[in-house]
Amino acid sequence: xxxxxxxxxxxxxxxxVYALVALGFTIxxxxxxxxxxxxxxxxxxxxxxxxFAHAAGAPLPAAAALAVVATAAVGIxxxxxxxxxxxGASVVTLIIITIGASIxxxxxxxxxxxxxLHRFPSFSGDDPIAIGGATILPQSLWxxxxxxxxxxxxxxxxxxxxxxxxxxxxxNNKLAAQLVGIDTDFVMALSFGxxxxxxxxxxxxxxxxxxxxxxxxxxxxxxxxxxxxLGGMGNPFGALVGGLLVGLIEAMTAGYLSSDYKDAAAFxxxxxxxxxxxxxxFGKSAQERV
Amino acid sequence: xRPIFAKPLSARHATLLALLLLIAVAPAFFPSNFYYRVGTxxxxxxxxxxxxxxxxxxxxxxxxxxxxxAGLGAYACALGPVHLGLPPALSxxxxxxxxxxxxxxxxxxxxxxxxxxxxxxxxxxGVLVSMVLANEAWLTGGPDGMAVADLGLRGLLKSAxxxxxxxxxxxxxAGLILLAGAWLALNLKDSPSGRxxxxxxxxxVAARTVGVDVAGYKLSAFVISAVYASVSGSLLALTNRFxxxxxxxxxxxIELVTMTVLGGAGTVIGAVTGALLLTALPQVxxxxxxxxxxxxxxxxxxxxIFLPDGLLPSLHRLLRRxxx
Amino acid sequence: xxxxILLSLTAAAALAVGLAGPADAEIKIGSTLAVxxxxxxxxxxxxKTLKMLVDQVNAAGGVNGxxxxxxxxxxxxxxxxxxxxxxxxxxxxEVVAVIGGSTTGAxxxxxxxxxEAKIPFISLAGAVVIIDPVKKWVFKTPHTDRMACGKIFExxxxxxxxxxxxxxxxxxxGKSMRQxxxxxxxxxxxxxxxxxxxxxxxxxxxxxxTKIKNAPGVQAILNAGFGxxxxxxxxNVRQLGIALPLYQSHGVASKSFIELAGEAAEGVRLPAxxxxxxxxxxxxxxxxxxxxxxxxxxxKATGQPVSTFGGxxxxxxxxxxxxxxxxxxxxxxxxxDAIEQTKGFMGTAGVVNMSATDHLGxxxxxxxxxxxxxxxxxxxx
Numbered sequence: 003x004x005x006x007x008x009x010x011x012x013x014x015x016x017x018x019v020y021a022l023v024a025l026g027f028t029i030x031x032x033x034x035x036x037x038x039x040x041x042x043x044x045x046x047x048x049x050x051x052x053x054f055a056h057a058a059g060a061p062l063p064a065a066a067a068l069a070v071v072a073t074a075a076v077g078i079x080x081x082x083x084x085x086x087x088x089x090g091a092s093v094v095t096l097i098i099i100t101i102g103a104s105i106x107x108x109x110x111x112x113x114x115x116x117x118x119l120h121r122f123p124s125f126s127g128d129d130p131i132a133i134g135g136a137t138i139l140p141q142s143l144w145x146x147x148x149x150x151x152x153x154x155x156x157x158x159x160x161x162x163x164x165x166x167x168x169x170x171x172x173x174n175n176k177l178a179a180q181l182v183g184i185d186t187d188f189v190m191a192l193s194f195g196x197x198x199x200x201x202x203x204x205x206x207x208x209x210x211x212x213x214x215x216x217x218x219x220x221x222x223x224x225x226x227x228x229x230x231x232l233g234g235m236g237n238p239f240g241a242l243v244g245g246l247l248v249g250l251i252e253a254m255t256a257g258y259l260s261s262d263y264k265d266a267a268a269f270x271x272x273x274x275x276x277x278x279x280x281x282x283x284f285g286k287s288a289q290e291r292v
Numbered sequence: 293x294r295p296i297f298a299k300p301l302s303a304r305h306a307t308l309l310a311l312l313l314l315i316a317v318a319p320a321f322f323p324s325n326f327y328y329r330v331g332t333x334x335x336x337x338x339x340x341x342x343x344x345x346x347x348x349x350x351x352x353x354x355x356x357x358x359x360x361x362a363g364l365g366a367y368a369c370a371l372g373p374v375h376l377g378l379p380p381a382l383s384x385x386x387x388x389x390x391x392x393x394x395x396x397x398x399x400x401x402x403x404x405x406x407x408x409x410x411x412x413x414x415x416x417x418g419v420l421v422s423m424v425l426a427n428e429a430w431l432t433g434g435p436d437g438m439a440v441a442d443l444g445l446r447g448l449l450k451s452a453x454x455x456x457x458x459x460x461x462x463x464x465x466a467g468l469i470l471l472a473g474a475w476l477a478l479n480l481k482d483s484p485s486g487r488x489x490x491x492x493x494x495x496x497v498a499a500r501t502v503g504v505d506v507a508g509y510k511l512s513a514f515v516i517s518a519v520y521a522s523v524s525g526s527l528l529a530l531t532n533r534f535x536x537x538x539x540x541x542x543x544x545x546i547e548l549v550t551m552t553v554l555g556g557a558g559t560v561i562g563a564v565t566g567a568l569l570l571t572a573l574p575q576v577x578x579x580x581x582x583x584x585x586x587x588x589x590x591x592x593x594x595x596x597i598f599l600p601d602g603l604l605p606s607l608h609r610l611l612r613r614x615x616x
Numbered sequence: 617x618x619x620x621i622l623l624s625l626t627a628a629a630a631l632a633v634g635l636a637g638p639a640d641a642e643i644k645i646g647s648t649l650a651v652x653x654x655x656x657x658x659x660x661x662x663x664k665t666l667k668m669l670v671d672q673v674n675a676a677g678g679v680n681g682x683x684x685x686x687x688x689x690x691x692x693x694x695x696x697x698x699x700x701x702x703x704x705x706x707x708x709x710e711v712v713a714v715i716g717g718s719t720t721g722a723x724x725x726x727x728x729x730x731x732e733a734k735i736p737f738i739s740l741a742g743a744v745v746i747i748d749p750v751k752k753w754v755f756k757t758p759h760t761d762r763m764a765c766g767k768i769f770e771x772x773x774x775x776x777x778x779x780x781x782x783x784x785x786x787x788x789x790g791k792s793m794r795q796x797x798x799x800x801x802x803x804x805x806x807x808x809x810x811x812x813x814x815x816x817x818x819x820x821x822x823x824x825x826t827k828i829k830n831a832p833g834v835q836a837i838l839n840a841g842f843g844x845x846x847x848x849x850x851x852n853v854r855q856l857g858i859a860l861p862l863y864q865s866h867g868v869a870s871k872s873f874i875e876l877a878g879e880a881a882e883g884v885r886l887p888a889x890x891x892x893x894x895x896x897x898x899x900x901x902x903x904x905x906x907x908x909x910x911x912x913x914x915x916k917a918t919g920q921p922v923s924t925f926g927g928x929x930x931x932x933x934x935x936x937x938x939x940x941x942x943x944x945x946x947x948x949x950x951x952x953d954a955i956e957q958t959k960g961f962m963g964t965a966g967v968v969n970m971s972a973t974d975h976l977g978x979x980x981x982x983x984x985x986x987x988x989x990x991x992x993x994x995x996x997x
Contacts, residue, residue, distance in 0.1 A: 325707040325708075326704045326707035326708035327708075333700065434791045435786070435787055435788035436720045436721050436743060436745070436788040436792055437695060532695075532696065532728075533728045534699070534724060534725045534728065536725070538694060538721070539696070575704070578689055578690070584652075
């Protein structure tokens with residue numbers, strides 16, 4: 003029993019990171035229909051900027067705040083300089099643009115920071131908490147808490163606030179949104195900034211456990227994207243569930259089957275789900291107009 | 293009376309002629325044998341992207357996992373001679389057949405998905421293939437890879453009295469195979485099947501209403517492009533005499549799609565141009581040392597932002613505007 | 617009058633050309649390393665070391681009166697790229713020797729090129745397959761993963777233990793070392809009672825460690841891998857409260873591992889070259905001079921802590937230069953023969969004695985067993 007519990011804790015820890023990355027994907031997708039492959043780099047920037055700001059003397063909270071703000075700015079710039087100008091381009095073209103952005107950001111991080119692995123201290127220390135024969139780190143709890151807060155915040159944002167509804171309206175039909183007076187440029191900038199900030203937060207929460215380096219973003223983007231698809235692209239609840247599910251599947255496979263194929267298990271499950279439900283677990287079904 | 297030479301060349305002939313000229317004339321400018329190697333890589337990539345033109349350009353689908361088929365073709369050439377005693381050339385054919393078969397099996401369910409869902413499903417497929425190749429070390433040599441037998445063509449030619457260097461031979465062989473692949477793809481485009489295929493690009497619903505077997509044609513495009521990728525992977529393994537699971541990984545899939553789209557996914561010549569640029573560019577960028585990745589990412593973004601249809605279509609439009 | 621002016625001008629020109637000749641002549645050494653990418657903590661110090669040493673040698677007058685030129689490429693650990701750069705070095709840059717191949721995959725992909733072009737190649741990668749079977753033009757400087765297993769098992773037996781839980785990374789290094797450890801365990805008197813793996817990007821390995829913890833009779837844990845994996849394994853071991861001795865591989869022999877693993881690193885043992893404990897070596901240690909010298913030079917030139925991987929590049933370069941001096945020429949064939957005859961060379965990895973059947977030249981004494989105590993390296997007596 004304690005084994006199962008330990009595997010669950012492991013899955014939730016890793017799943018929380020995936021969920022936060024997936025939530026970031028969701029916001030940008032909701033606003034612009036773009037899947038931002040540079041999302042992983044936002045996570046990386048959150049971690050790396052915090053590391054270097056902290057090493058330069060800033061107290062951890064200040065360094066973290068700086069990282070979030072700086073990364074949000076990068077997200078807004080990405081939108082302004084790259085995505086906005088590529089209006090109306092095909093899915094494939096947009097994917098390539100964001101991949102180019104991801105390579106660019108990685109190259110810049112390599113130069114601006116360094117190529118080493120880094121971490122900073124956990125928020126509440128490293129002494130594990132024992133529950134039912136298994137242990138979980140305080141930092142894992144922070145990550146789960148962070149994912150829950152972000153999700154709740156996004157849910158309220160999209161359903162209760164006017165701005166949030168404006169974002170959804172823009173995603174639905176940009177022209178119509180403009181016609182009713184929504185400043186779609188602002189909405190886009192906000193979405194990218196928010197998504198980047200969430201990514202940075204994910205990086206900050208995760209780094210004490212996962213470590214960070216200039217290329218930490220690639221693997222995370224892949225898993226986060228997969229998780230978002232599993233849950234149904236564009237649905238924050240789907241992103242949360244998808245992320246946690248992918249983490250749990252990995253942990254259970256490693257624990258009960260073979261650790262060699264734990265990554266494969268997650269993808270097999272995703273493929274199986276998509277074959278049965280082509281819009282993911284909670285996605286809306288798309289309508290194709292001729 | 294207009295002389296026959298005044299008749300404009302059809303797109304198909306123009307493409308083939310351009311390719312032929314490129315392949316035949318380039319060596320005259322090579323400062324060293326190294327360039328034969330770069331040329332070979334360009335042609336091998338060109339073959340893979342020609343297949344992707346059929347899938348992305350003609351049928352309007354997307355795949356972020358096609359390197360998986362390249363990996364299958366590559367390992368077929370590595371394992372065939374060792375475990376089945378087959379000559380490498382036959383292993384190449386076997387790899388292509390297996391890839392086509394796998395594409396046919398996996399394609400039907402996968403192609404029901406659309407857009408980003410299709411992207412992630414194909415991505416998952418590619419990841420699974422590369423994982424199996426990396427994990428089953430007892431068979432594949434694992435992440436450190438395995439050696440690949442010699443194709444034997446050079447020896448064959450030698451016994452016929454023709455002596456040719458290794459690098460040059462591969463250049464001509466890859467170029468020839470690219471020409472053949474391009475010819476096939478271009479013929480497909482202009483055939484009735486090709487037209488049916490291309491109707492999918494704009495609207496599947498509309499195509500269905502005029503009686504096109506949408507699912508069937510999507511599957512054919514997927515299988516065809518898988519075979520192209522497989523042959524391309526086999527050639528890479530044979531020219532390198534070595535193969536690692538990297539060949540099937542996500543990064544390689546992205547590279548292939550980027551090459552296709554960069555030059556212009558709608559045409560073979562566009563995609564091959566993309567392959568040329570993205571294969572040669574890293575060699576040119578080595579001079580930039582640490583800045584290589586920044587410049588590379590920047591180029592990718594700029595080209596796709598300002599020339600979203602790809603390099604060649606945009607150039608074509610520019611020239612047309614100038615001449616009018 | 618005009619004729620004589622013409623004559624003297626021609627003579628002057630001829631002299632100028634003649635003088636310009638040898639002074640401009642350079643010995644080109646090639647290198648392709650994983651300076652960026654997943655293996656960059658291998659390739660980056662290696663590249664920095666080579667650059668530093670080339671500058672050093674040139675400042676002292678070069679080799680055999682000629683300056684060295686280093687042609688450095690970055691293959692990112694990608695074997696296909698490495699292969700292309702190998703061809704470029706041989707055909708386009710026309711180098712006389714190559715030091716490179718940070719990873720085993722890249723090395724193995726390049727070997728056919730150098731064997732065909734008959735250019736001596738010193739690899740900086742770990743796997744034993746690089747020099748076993750011996751290839752005429754291929755040498756290597758790092759200890760093999762097989763040796764690391766041997767050293768670790770030796771220490772485990774010394775402590776009176778024999779049942780080992782193995783956890784390895786699925787990357788090339790981890791997989792290769794895992795296989796070597798499984799191969800030599802029996803003859804070393806060690807029994808592998810658990811065999812788990814993790815991916816190079818994994819953030820949590822508690823499921824795998826839980827299985828190892830529950831394996832019947834397990835007495836020690838061995839982690840074969842490099843990169844972020846070992847740090848995470850070490851932290852997770854502490855998190856789960858597993859009190860067994862933990863052994864890491866020589867792949868984590870760097871200060872950053874101690875920083876990343878934090879308190880959990882206390883008591884961890886690993887085989888490494890003397891480089892990490894350079895200042896703590898007794899003065900009578902024959903390696904002391906070499907490792908202290910390299911450590912000081914590297915840290916001064918780059919501002920970063922010394923790394924054993926940079927040390928491999930140091931050994932390769934010094935052996936190459938010594939071979940060129942011994943052969944009195946930079947002709948590839950002569951240099952290759954001289955490298956093969958290296959005897960008694962003292963490098964950061966240990967004493968090197970090469971032969972026609974041994975293109976590595978190190979033995980087990982070259983490896984030291986280190987333990988992490990109070991956040992720093994200590995020699996295990």
